[in-house]
Structure formats: C-alpha cells, structure tokens
Amino acid sequence: MGSVALNRHVIGDEVSLASIAEQVATIARKNLAPMAPAIDAGTVYPDELLHRLGDVGAWGSHLPKNGAADLRCAIHSIAALGEVCGATAFMAWCQNTLVWYVANSTNPKLVAKFGDKFSTGQILGGTGLSNPMKSFFGIEKLKLKGRKVDGGYIVKGALPWVSNLGPNHFFGTIFEREDEPGGIVMFLADCSDPAVSLQPCKPFLAMDGTGTYGVQFRDVFVPDDLILADTAGPFVKKIRAGFILLQAGMATGLIRDCINIMNEVDPPLGHVNRYLPQQPVNFAELLAELEAETMTLAADPYNEEESYWRKVVALRLRLGEASVAAAHAAMLHCGARGYLKSHRAQRRLREAYFVAIVTPATKQLRKMLADM
Template identity: 70%
Template sequence: MTTTAVLRKSDDIEVTGDTPSLVERIAAVARTDLSPIALEIDEGTIYPDRALRHLGDVGAWSAHADLGETIAGITTIGETCGATAFMAWCQNTLVWYILNSDNAALKAKYLSDTASGKLLGGTGLSNPMKSFFGIEKLKLKGRRTDGGYIVRGALPWVSNLGPDHMFGTIFELDDGSGEKVMFLADCADENLSLTPCKPFLAMDGTGTYAVQFRDVFIPDDQVLAAPAMPFVKKIRAGFILMQMGMGLGLLRDCVAIMDSVKPSLAHVNCFLPQQPEDFAGLLAKMEAETMMLAATPFDTSNAYWRSVVELRLRAGDAAVAAAHATMLHCGARGYLKSHRAQRRLRESYFVAIVTPATKQLRKMLADNAREYQGDQGGA
C-alpha cells in the first residue's frame, strides 16, 4: 500500500499489502522498541538512541517532502511515549533546517545522515525564539573569522543531545550590526560542553543539557543561513506544526485510556463533564486542520501564520484538558505510578510549556494583531 499522510490510530493499523506505509512502520517500531521502555524514558534511566536510530531506519526522519507524513509519524510515536515524540520533533526539526538551507556544502555533508538517523540531534531555538518576541535576550554571540565564525555563550535547555550529536541554533554578531546567523553546532567539539539538567517532572530521558560555547569555531559548511531571519521566517511554520504530533498523539492515547475504563466505570464516569467522545471530536477536527496547514508550510500570509499559531495554542490547551479528564475517568487506578494516565498528565504540561509555550503563543498573537492593525491604519 502507498504511504499517506492520513492520521490513524496505531492500534487499528493493519498492514494490507507487501509495502507497509510510513505510519505502519513507525507504529511497529513504537510497539517493539518504545512500549517496553516508556516508563524508563520518562524516569530518565534510558535515553532511547537505539529506538531513534531504528525509527530512522524505517524512514521516520526522511518524510519532509510531505510535512503531513512527518507529523503523522510523530503523532504515532506520541501515542506510546510523549518523551520520544518530543525527541522525534527535535530530530525532524534538525532535518527540516538542513533540508531548507541554501548551503549546498552543509546539505551534502549532513542531510543524508540526519534523515537516516545515523546522526542524531535537535534544535536549540528555545532562547532565539523567545528573543525574537522580546521575552529573553539572545544568549550566543559570534564574530567572523577566516572560514567561519567563533561563538561564545550558553544555552540552558537543548534536547535530544549526546556527545556525538548536532543541533541547530542562532547567534548574533558582536559587531553591533544586530545580524543573526543560524548554524549547526557539533557536540563533539572540544570547546563545547554539555551539562545535564536537573531532574524534570516528566520526560527525563530526552537527552536535555545546558550547552556552553567557549570560542567554538563554526566553519562555513555548518552555517544554515546568514542572515538568519529570512530563513527563520521560511521554516517557522514547519517548526511549530511538527509540534502538533506531540499533542495529537497524547490526545489519542487519552481517548483510548478513557475508553478502556468504560466497561467498569461508565456507570459513574457518565457524570463527569467531559467524555472521551468530546475529545475524539476535538482530535478529529485538530487533525484535519493540521493536515490542511501542513500542505502549505511556506505560505507567507499573515492569515496562515495566525492559523498555525492559534492551532498550536489549542493543542496545548487540549492536551492538558484531555490528560486531566483521563485522570478523573481512571480514578484511583490512574493515580498509581505504574499507570500511564499519570504519565500522560505530566507529559501534557510539557506540550503546553515547550517553546513556544502557551503564554508566548498568546503574546505572539497579541503582537501580531497590533502589528496588523498598525499596517492597516498606515495604509
């Protein structure tokens, strides 16, 4: 059967032909590689690099010609493990940067290895994304030198990293010009250090580190874009839309958990204000909207950008609401550490706070509305 971008519940997937679809291949790896270790990933005793490479083997990181397929794959992973769905977003975002760069030397050197999962990594855009909207100052500074740049500074949170990984981020030139450069950082560089973060509420096995740059040389074949801002505008919708996979996967599993307790608890759960059918309807609507927006990720219109931001905002709100309802539907059994309902509740807060977080998304919409009104007034 042919690969499609249709979002489907992985438990219902059946291989009906000789060639399984991308979602089917990813679902099979999730069942064999992720389900047995999801609790250990959550607790931080395992960073699932072998599973991430296996997912690369089946094509999970190489579907960006159809962004909908990429999101469908992350969603399928998210049904099993929210932490790995986040790492899937990190890996796919790294590939997204490289794929859309105009640097031919960079593409030739890194695209194949990242898309196949041979080279793992992530995205260090949390601080830059916040800086663009006046929330933080940009933490990395750089200067031009022969054949590249020298970069100094520190990023407090970068995920899906390890000693042989890479990630994309942004520095500002220290010459007062304000120009920004987006680049790939190599964790193996002797002048770049990784410091493990303090334990998290959930998702501890995501390879998240504080990263220190001490005069790190960035050669020209690691420069994604200079200047960076036109490139950021190009890739930003895909960056945000791929996060939908985390929220949609979590929502799917929450509906499944609530349905699973119906046989024993429907007689009392019927008095709860939110039912699995409510979230199933919301899920279907959000899936359809995600696929529609993913079909045109390079649309530069203001209306399109607002639709992407508004959808991502709703995904965070829906994830928290669905996980909360799931806990209430499960009752005491969901309160056990061994039950995934409580893991889903903790994971849902991450969907709401990962950059761009709920508060940043609301600020982005407010800023955008003011800018648009100003442009209209000036016209």
C-alpha cells in the same frame, strides 16, 4: 492520526508515506511501549530506537521536493510515537526539525555533508531554537554571541536546555553578531567539539530520557561549512511554520491515548464517570477537528500569507490546551488507579504539561496572537 489518508509516494522509491507511518506505529507498539516508563524516568535514552526509526524513513518524509514540502507523514509518525511515549515524540520532533533546518539551508557544503546523515538517522540531533524563538518575540535576549573570523565565526555563551543530544550529536541554533549590530546567524553546533560542553540538567517532572542538556560554548570556532543561514531572519521566517506544525504530532498522539485511557476504564467505572463533564466522545470530536486542521496546514508549510501564519499559531495554542484538558480528564476518569505511579495516566498528564510549555509555550503563543 485517524482516518486521514496518505497516498503520495516518495519520488524514486516504492515505499509510500503511508507505509512509513505504519512502520513507525508498529515500532512504537512493539519496541517503544515497553521502554516508555524508563525513558520517562531518565534511565534510558533510546538512541538505538531513533536510529531504527531512521532506517524506516521516519526522518526523511518531509524533505522538500521541487520547491514544495509536505509535513503530513512526519506528523503522523510523531503522533504514532506520541500515542505511546510523549518523550519519544518530542525527540522525534527534535530530529525532524534538525532535518528541516538542513533541508532549507542554501549552504551547499552543509547540505551535502549532513543532509542524508540526518534524514536517515545516521546522525542524531536536536534544535536549539527555544531561546532564539523567544527573542524574536521580545521575551528573551539571544544568549549566544559570535564574531566573524577567517573561515567562520567564534561563538560563546550558554543555552540552558537543548534536547536529543549526546557526544556525537548536532543541533541548530542562532547567535547574535557582536561585530555587526542586528546581525544574527544560524548554524549547526557540533557536540563533539571540545569547546562545546554538555551539562546534565536537574531532574524534570517528566521526560528525563530525552537527552536534554545545558550547552556551554567556550569560544567555539564555527566554520563556514556549518552555517545554515548567514542572515538568519529570512531563513527563520521560511522554516517557522514547519517548526511549529511538526509539534502537532506530540499533542495529537497524546490526546488519542488519553481517549484510549478513558475508554479502557469505562467498563468498570462508566456508571459513575458518566457524571463527569468531559467524555471521551467529546475529545474524539475535538481530536478529529484538530487533525483535519493540522493536515490542511501541514500540506503547505511555505505559505507566506499572514493569515496562514496566524492559523498555525492559533492551532498550536489549541493543541497545547487540548493536551492538558484531555490528560486531566483521563486522570479524573481513572480515579485512584490513575494516581498510581504504575499507571500511564499520570505520565500522560505530566507529558501534557510539557506540550503546553515547550517553546512556543501557551503564554508565548497568546502573546504572538495579541501582537498580530
């Protein structure tokens, strides 16, 4: 992400956060780039690559230390992946968000059992908060229901889309208590549970290799050891800025590659592209501005001030809109060559729309700002 420096070192480790981001960028260029079309088409789910990224520290850089957290390295790493493949950047966000949930849980048994396994990439997983995040802002009702039983809860219902999943994966989500009006509980769902079923989704416009499924809960017993927060409201308020800010890497990486695409076609097409209203220099200036704002906010994700939260939401809205604008401009700069399925410009455009519609989507962000 440009020239923003990362100098903080991991406590007790000689590997700097800058080094982690650099290693992720190397893996992205050498190993991910050849796989990107297959991931986009849905013929590959890159689980081995996600495990390898865990080996170099990609999923553990944002772990809280001494009551503070710093998301900057994680966002840099997601951006490095996003510059090559939007789908993998999205999966990286899923994994990092799962780690974020566990790292902020006050359930000691859950943290002891899963913290290191998620943050090292030994176990992969995702986030099932799309429906809950919409429900908190009056857009949907919670789709999962649960009731207290001895040693845990029984949960039923279905979520239409949860990503970065597989048979042995986990994800965090929320159910509404049927036995306690207004009560909501956040928990880890175990995809290997026989009462949890993963249903393949219809083909998407892009990013079919993201391990996205519909998830059915048929009276699933969720033990107390899998409860992230028994009173989910305050917990969600604590993690919400991190949830949104980690998505910034998807946008900034994509925008950077759209700038690259425009620059690549400048030698043969610059003489006519100069008549287009949006030029790569304009997006380079916008990207620098968005990155600087992201890095400022990402250094303080536990900030409880309402003005800070408004800045996070406003930034996320700008990132989604800038992604679509940059990808649109890249297509126009490429002309007919970008319209070929073999050219990545059309993939970047399809991925950009995902950045704009993934929760929180453009319309939800605008509603949130209006409600503030």
